[in-house]
Amino acid sequence: MTITAPLAAAAPDSDPGRGRRLSVGPSLGLLPFLVFIGIFLVIPTVTVIVGAFQSEAGGFSLEKVRALGEETPLRALRESLVLSFTSALVGAVLGALLAYLVVTAPPTSILRRAVTSICGVLAQFGGVTLAFAWIATLGFSGLLTDLMADTFGTDPNGSSWLYELPGLILVYSYFQIPLMVIVFLPALEGLRPQWREAAVNLGATTRQYWLQVAFPLLRPAFLGSALLLFANAFAAYATAAALVSQGAPITPLLIRSALTSEIVLGQANFGFALALEMIVVVAIVMGLYAWLLRRTSRWLG
């Protein structure tokens, strides 16, 4: 399970005095990684935070942060949250069910190997390619749209929903579900048959086993995976950008508009404020994740 790694890292050091000193050898090996993090995470984050509180003239200002409360950015945030929450929920529930079906198949079965391999590919199948695949299938004059129009007489221009929030939820679910399968499968595989047998032996029905043993055991991994899916959808850009050419229904697209708009110039710092807003949301998600870890660390060991 992904949640065990941070706990392992927190194991007590056998010699606290030595643990405080950084020996040079291992630190040198970490250097490229630390440089990478510094350049591509710390500096951009600081730039965003500083920029969000700057006026166009360069002085301190709360103007851009205040502007986040206006209708357009608020609507974009709301749509982003709805999109992320819904696609994470759909992905988590359907992905967990699919993972359960996979885990109940024999380890060497073709079905199991095929599903895990396909999920590995589909979880990374985002961006322009995915958007095009959906447009070509369900978009205006898409393959399925035309087929439905020819067969059932539906409106060939009736699939505008694909380019709006419902369409984004559907398309995002396409990579959220397989991602959930991949991250949740180890947790399901970690459910020991002895727990089920012990529960049954003590008098539990199948329902009681799931409610009192399996669900509580899987809950941290499920919620952790769902939070990962939420963050994944919240930060996704390319798929939405390729699918939505008009307007900016979600925050990442609004940031694009702020940075590249040829109509309203000088919006870069507003883009920083929007990015700060996203950082705060992700920080809240990470906080929830940390809280979840602390709760489960009591019995995970």
Next chain:
Amino acid sequence: MSVTQSSSHSAPSTVSPGLAVEMTALRRTYGTVNALDGLDLHLDPGEMVVLLGPSGCGKTTALRILAGLERQDAGTISVGGRDLTHVPANKRDMGMVFQAYSLFPHLTVLDNVAFGLKLRGRSRKDRRQRAGDMLDLVGLGEQKARYAHQLSGGQQQRVALARALAIEPAVLLLDEPLSALDAKVRVQLRDEIRRVQSDVGTTTLFVTHDQEEALAIADRVGVMNSGRLDQIAPPAELYSSPATRFVGEFVGLSNRIPAQVDGETAVVLDARLPVLPGSAAGAGLALVRPESVSVEPDEHGHATVVSVAFLGPVSRATLTLDDGTLVMAQLASAAAGGLVVGGRVRLRITPSPVLVVGA
């Protein structure tokens, strides 16, 4: 009958007379393998029977079928006269201790033990009281608030035992509960299991491949071979009077010394010994325990000392007969001091009944 010493733990007021268990003509096949081949097994009320045998002999299958965790292809099961053959596992009222890792990791020790009571709708106060009593019984009353990962392997198995007993099961089932523990803890815990079982009086079926474990704690030991019971008997009888070649060779060490059966007796190393039922006729091999062989230095003797291993109070001498047969003898270390490697010795066999098998 208990072969272990009682300890200072006080027994809770849960002593029950136990129920008789009857398993009749059980059959179970996996593909082409007969895991159980018409097994008949009876447990008296309050008795502890240990099923002993090598891997794949069907002992665990028998236990799991009794628990209802697996289905038999044929045969019947009854406990206390009640037919359980088609009763699902969760309604069989049996407590089971698994090999390892069966405690629920998200529950404290107390909640683990109280789990079965909660399913039975017992009040919170009642189940905490009962679970606490059970933990006291296994000596873990101070560990109630801990989680499984905070306990040693031996402690986890004691909690599992307390959990199985908390529901006052009709039958207690132990599926190699000591196999994942180190040697010292194994001995401690097996004595503990026997003490607790004697205290509560629950009819118990214990499965193991460890013969020392089986002989140490059982009222009766059933030796399984290829899905059938070869012999079931009290430990001493099983050891001294094996019914089959498999039992004689599987339980304890046995020398195989050439013998000539003549009616009710056999001639083994010049000694005439009574033979056990089931012995082969004519020339064969007598299964003789090392402790039944005594050794005296004698330059006209019929064996040569190959080696002597000191094992503390006793020593084990390896000898070779003139026909090349290797014989092991277990003797007091004081007596073994007079043996010299390469020296000639005379062997004597204790005149107790022996099983003679075909050569």
